[in-house]
Amino acid sequence: MRRLLLLLVITGMAPAAAAEPPARTVVLGFDGVDAAIVEQMMAAGRLPNLAALKARGAWSPLTPTIPAQTPVSWSTFSTGLDPGGHEIFDFLKRNPEDRVPTFAVADETTVAFLFGRSNPIVFGAAAAGVFFLAAGVLFARRRRPLLPILLGVIALAAGTAAFLAVRAWIPSERPSVRNNRKGSTFWTEAGARPSTVIRMPVTFPPETWEGGRQLSGLGVPDISGRIGKPFYFTSDPFFATREGNDFSVDILKLESNRGTQTVRIAGPPGKAFGREGAIELPITLTVAEGRDRLEIAAGGERVALKPGEWSAFVSLPFRVNPLVTVHGYGRFRLDRLDPEITLYLSPIQFDPQRLPPGFAISSPRGFATDLVRDFGRFKTMGWAIDTWSVQSGTLPEDAFLEDVAATVASDRRILQSLLAGRERLLVHYFEFTDRVAHVFWRFRDPQHPAYDAALARKYGDAVEKSYETVDAIVGDAAKTLRPEDVLIVLSDHGFASWRRSVNYNSWLVEAGYLVLSGGAKRKSLEALFSRGQFWEAVDWSRSKAYAMGLGDVYVNLQGRERGGTVAPGAEYEALRAELISRLTALTDPKNGERAVSRVFKREDIYRRFDPRVIPDLVVANTRGYRVSWQASLGVPTADVFEDNRDVWSGDHCSVDPDLVRGIFFSSRKFQTSTIPGIADVTASVRALLGAPAPRDAAGVSLW
Numbered sequence: 001m002r003r004l005l006l007l008l009v010i011t012g013m014a015p016a017a018a019a020e021p022p023a024r025t026v027v028l029g030f031d032g033v034d035a036a037i038v039e040q041m042m043a044a045g046r047l048p049n050l051a052a053l054k055a056r057g058a059w060s061p062l063t064p065t066i067p068a069q070t071p072v073s074w075s076t077f078s079t080g081l082d083p084g085g086h087e088i089f090d091f092l093k094r095n096p097e098d099r100v101p102t103f104a105v106a107d108e109t110t111v112a113f114l115f116g117r118s119n120p121i122v123f124g125a126a127a128a129g130v131f132f133l134a135a136g137v138l139f140a141r142r143r144r145p146l147l148p149i150l151l152g153v154i155a156l157a158a159g160t161a162a163f164l165a166v167r168a169w170i171p172s173e174r175p176s177v178r179n180n181r182k183g184s185t186f187w188t189e190a191g192a193r194p195s196t197v198i199r200m201p202v203t204f205p206p207e208t209w210e211g212g213r214q215l216s217g218l219g220v221p222d223i224s225g226r227i228g229k230p231f232y233f234t235s236d237p238f239f240a241t242r243e244g245n246d247f248s249v250d251i252l253k254l255e256s257n258r259g260t261q262t263v264r265i266a267g268p269p270g271k272a273f274g275r276e277g278a279i280e281l282p283i284t285l286t287v288a289e290g291r292d293r294l295e296i297a298a299g300g301e302r303v304a305l306k307p308g309e310w311s312a313f314v315s316l317p318f319r320v321n322p323l324v325t326v327h328g329y330g331r332f333r334l335d336r337l338d339p340e341i342t343l344y345l346s347p348i349q350f351d352p353q354r355l356p357p358g359f360a361i362s363s364p365r366g367f368a369t370d371l372v373r374d375f376g377r378f379k380t381m382g383w384a385i386d387t388w389s390v391q392s393g394t395l396p397e398d399a400f401l402e403d404v405a406a407t408v409a410s411d412r413r414i415l416q417s418l419l420a421g422r423e424r425l426l427v428h429y430f431e432f433t434d435r436v437a438h439v440f441w442r443f444r445d446p447q448h449p450a451y452d453a454a455l456a457r458k459y460g461d462a463v464e465k466s467y468e469t470v471d472a473i474v475g476d477a478a479k480t481l482r483p484e485d486v487l488i489v490l491s492d493h494g495f496a497s498w499r500r501s502v503n504y505n506s507w508l509v510e511a512g513y514l515v516l517s518g519g520a521k522r523k524s525l526e527a528l529f530s531r532g533q534f535w536e537a538v539d540w541s542r543s544k545a546y547a548m549g550l551g552d553v554y555v556n557l558q559g560r561e562r563g564g565t566v567a568p569g570a571e572y573e574a575l576r577a578e579l580i581s582r583l584t585a586l587t588d589p590k591n592g593e594r595a596v597s598r599v600f601k602r603e604d605i606y607r608r609f610d611p612r613v614i615p616d617l618v619v620a621n622t623r624g625y626r627v628s629w630q631a632s633l634g635v636p637t638a639d640v641f642e643d644n645r646d647v648w649s650g651d652h653c654s655v656d657p658d659l660v661r662g663i664f665f666s667s668r669k670f671q672t673s674t675i676p677g678i679a680d681v682t683a684s685v686r687a688l689l690g691a692p693a694p695r696d697a698a699g700v701s702l703w
Contacts, residue, residue, distance in 0.1 A: 032434030084606025128159025441650025
């Protein structure tokens with residue numbers, strides 16, 4: 001027998017020994033950390049903690065999913081499935097019935113609020129019952145014949161009043177959210193417990209499992225139901241946002257640059273309460289006589305700010321009616337008072353200590369409340385760092401970095417506390433590296449249309465500094481772990497410069513695959529939230545294909561799309577082959593460069609998929625190119641190619657995954673003959689936890 005086992009080992013036929021389960025596994029996820037930059041900085045000695053982790057264990061670049069997008073890659077990491085399996089394949093998806101885009105991560109639904117339609121009857125009966133009970137007690141004590149009659153009349157009146165008040169002010173339904181991600185997450189497995197997961201994308205609403213705690217990440221809205229709607233108050237009558245306002249910053253024009261004035265900010269939508277528009281909150285602004293500070297009164301709180309100062313989180317209660325108030329908080333920053341007022345208010349976060357009934361951002365529901373109690377208020381919104389305002393020119397670069405620093409400091413306090421515990425598994429996600437890269441990449445690339453030499457001297461190393469912060473966080477974690485513990489550090493993708501935008505819908509129009517019947521109108525993200533009109537200028541009876549999302553191309557297929565024109569089978573396959581050939585050859589007339597690296601058929605990249613949901617083709621760009629914002633919303637523009645002059649200058653979303661690789665470090669050595677994919681990290685974590693691989697798992701363990 002020994003000879004047989006020895007022979008099997010020598011020939012490689014023996015089953016691999018299972019990895020011994022460590023005492024603890026800690027996973028630190030950083031969004032958008034680029035492998036090439038990390039390698040350069042390690043070689044230069046600027047990332048000593050990551051270098052030490054590499055020396056102790058191993059490291060490798062990491063290939064993201066197709067496409068290389070935050071919700072897509074992290075959903076694969078969470079479940080071990082490819083995007084066809086978990087069905088988070090883009091930021092946007094479409095309904096084939098009307099082709100209208102919606103967010104792919106989750107769908108809005110409604111559920112019963114409290115007792116649903118029975119709310120008036122239940123509360124009315126309860127109010128009446130209290131008085132009837134009181135009548136019985138008083139009658140038993142005093143035996144006065146008229147007393148029960150009097151109290152009965154009062155009880156009837158109280159019950160009627162409660163019935164009418166609840167019917168008028170308490171809705172029978174409330175908005176809810178359904179997470180569209182399929183597949184089970186590794187942290188809910190028995191071998192992972194007890195486990196804590198912080199801010200991982202696509203975890204809203206939060207999961208509930210025995211021995212688990214979770215603070216939801218990307219997907220948690222702000223109080224208005226958006227992924228983040230900031231506010232900008234200005235007395236400058238000529239102010240206009242930079243490069244348009246595609247991200248729907250709420251601009252509030254002030255009447256004067258001195259004295260006292262009151263403005264109203266929009267909060268939660270009033271639809272659930274039978275109200276038109278949004279619930280509003282008045283804010284009073286007073287410029288001090290010396291013009292050295294601005295006094296702000298909002299929701300019963302008062303703060304005074306000098307130019308350049310941030311406030312602490314300020315309570316912002318939106319009173320819907322006498323019975324219902326929605327509670328949030330936000331931070332103000334005063335930029336200037338002279339010559340004009342410019343004041344910023346962050347997106348308004350839900351207050352964990354006063355969440356609406358039935359609404360949760362953590363599991364258990366009180367976990368978020370405990371974090372506020374222990375560490376103070378923090379950002380609860382999934383997209384925590386506001387990139388929209390620096391893009392729109394309503395938040396300067398230095399203020400953006402101040403906000404990043406405050407956000408990271410808050411998250412690090414939470415992480416340090418959790419590291420002191422002894423959960424079997426701790427997963428903690430940080431987003432700041434991605435957000436910094438999106439808006440500061442222009443200062444790393446002198447060829448970028450938005451490059452500014454003066455600003456580059458000041459902010460040109462912002463991305464590298466954010467990586468140094470990553471290194472410090474990794475060092476803090478490494479200090480708390482025992483030798484038998486395993487520390488894993490990874491990112492979901494890397495980055496590339498976005499110099500030129502390409503609009504596939506414009507190309508489809510030029511090539512005759514998408515036929516217009518009128519002029520297309522520019523869209524913003526507000527059209528998604530307000531369910532605005534889309535595709536109003538398209539003649540679907542003569543169109544064969546359309547593009548939506550960040551690189552997705554759909555065939556106008558008969559039997560799937562309403563009014564589809566392309567027959568399934570041979571015609572469908574011929575059209576896809578033709579589109580692949582022509583898109584791969586797409587050349588930028590400005591410089592003669594090819595804009596498309598590869599075009600993928602869905603069946604070539606995903607093990608299984610729903611053909612009604614997953615796009616027919618996924619287009620991947622070469623370096624320097626990305627799908628335009630208007631193309632992602634399905635809007636053809638005048639030109640196929642445009643210079644990207646936006647602050648949002650670095651990206652990855654539609655770039656070939658091989659060109660934007662992330663990172664993978666582990667304190668336990670691993671070996672691989674090829675560059676691993678993010679699903680391989682998931683398989684490796686599952687192996688450490690003794691958790692079984694899911695059906696159709698996309699990765700293999702690297703131990």
